[in-house]
Amino acid sequence: MSSSTSTTPPEVRRPMALTMGDACGIGPETLVRAFARGEAEGCVVYGDAAWLARTARAMSFSPDSSRPVIVALDDLAEWEAAPRGAMPVLPVVQLPEDLVIGQVDARAGAAAFACIDAAARDALAGRVAAVVTAPIHKAALHAAGVDFPGHTEILQHIADGVPVRMMLANDQLKTVLVTVHMALRQAIDAVTTEAVLHTLRIAHQAARAWGVERPRIAVAGLNPHAGESGLFGDEEARVIAPAIAQARSEGIEASGPYPPDTVFMRARHAPPEHPGAFDMVVAMYHDQGLIPVKYLGVEQGVNVTLGLPFVRTSPDHGTAFDIAGRDLADPSSLIAAIRMARQLSARHAVEGELQPQPE
Known part of the structure; x- marks a missing residue:
């Protein structure tokens, strides 16, 4: 598969991929909040539907937002059939129930990598319009044998080593x-x-x-x-x-x-x-x-990987293990990343406008 060629015509409606991030961190909570606030319409989460449903059940919701229904998809093509306001999840991983929130676990690191890999490859194939990644923990990745220091290097590797640069923006x-x-x-x-x-x-x-x-x-x-x-x-x-x-x-x-x-x-x-x-x-x-x-303001910062043949953004914060599982996570940076991904993907041509010019 070529890393610079999409196989889906631009007129085909495509979802944006949201990766679950490290399940032991605040990523799942921020994803649930983004859907509850209506900020993730047209997105599909790459992760574990059961884990996200468990996360949602443990959270409280104000009168102006409601707990999203978690819908497990058998295939990405089913995303548009999900009820409005639901959280469509492509179950690319299945997490063990004994994971401890707020702790480094190699199994969570391996699952986070699998979600990134699946979403990026779908982006390369033109099946999704953009990728928004929830936070990962570098120690968990390392414990899982993933020899990359972060998202930027992982995505560069999946995209066949294209030159990339990291941008942080608000x-x-x-x-x-x-x-x-x-x-x-x-x-x-x-x-x-x-x-x-x-x-x-x-x-x-x-x-x-x-x-x-x-x-x-x-x-x-x-x-x-x-x-x-x-x-x-x-x-x-x-x-x-x-x-x-x-x-x-x-x-x-x-x-x-x-x-x-x-x-x-x-x-x-x-x-x-x-x-x-x-x-x-x-x-x-x-x-x-x-x-x-x-x-x-960390809450409005967005990380963007420049040079990839697809749009990728992420929130400007880490896994925040110290508050994970306590229903304290602020989804503002994730929502900002989703909004920026929408804006950028609207301008992103099939040929890959964000690729660097040849030297």
């Missing part, structure tokens, strides 16, 4: 990362001219696919004060600036490198008082790019 700020899940010492070495340039290409093409005709992309420096003319490091001049120059020669409106401690404030879009100077910021490593977005 209404005010979008950041795209050059490096993702690796030690900071390793991340510094991974910041190469080619890596920065490819990130700029992917970010540019993704923004254009969303309707931004000429995306303004700011590039953060690696060192304090963007190196202060070489006093605090030379990566800005030696590595990052050449990538920006090459991107600009290709028609990409990239600029920088800017001091990392101020560029995110300049890019923050909060009109009318503070219109953003940039459409997105390319950051060099994980925490540099994610802290500013999360500081503005």
Whole structure:
């Protein structure tokens, strides 16, 4: 199967896939809440119908929302026949009943991976319009023998290793990362001219696919004060600036490198008082790019994987084992991820608009 070709015509109505995430975390609760609030219409959950039904029974509901009926599908094609307001579940896994909520369990990690794998492969085949992933636990994945640090790397592997980048976004700020899940010492070495340039290409093409005709992309420096003319490091001049120059020669409106401690404030879009100077910021490593977005509000943050031949989003939080099973989980970030996936998939052509341009 080709990772870049869909087999379903664009006019065919398709659901969005929601993966259950780690069953011992808050993913199942947020999914139930999203359906109860009417925010997951047109979605199918890839998971365990019995586990989700058990989760729903343990939760309380206010008068303006009701406990969704869990409907197990025999086949994905049955999703439209589910009653309005129900939660259609494609039962791709069957979880053991003795799982303990809030604890790392290899069986939950294996099931979470199976759900991601099934949803991604259906997306590659054109059977679903987008994939929204609930949180997974890296320790549970590792215990299950899954040798990937997170969703981004799993999805990249399933899509035959296409170059991808992680973006974290909310209404005010979008950041795209050059490096993702690796030690900071390793991340510094991974910041190469080619890596920065490819990130700029992917970010540019993704923004254009969303309707931004000429995306303004700011590039953060690696060192304090963007190196202060070489006093605090030379990566800005030696590595990052050449990538920006090459991107600009290709028609990409990239600029920088800017001091990392101020560029995110300049890019923050909060009109009318503070219109953003940039459409997105390319950051060099994980925490540099994610802290500013999360500081503005985890509940509205959405993780987007750029470069895949299908749309993938996820909430901006983890499994929250400390509150799992206590009916305290806030579904806001999941709902934001569902909404963004709808918007992006509406613009996503069959050929895969989010794929990077050839070098």
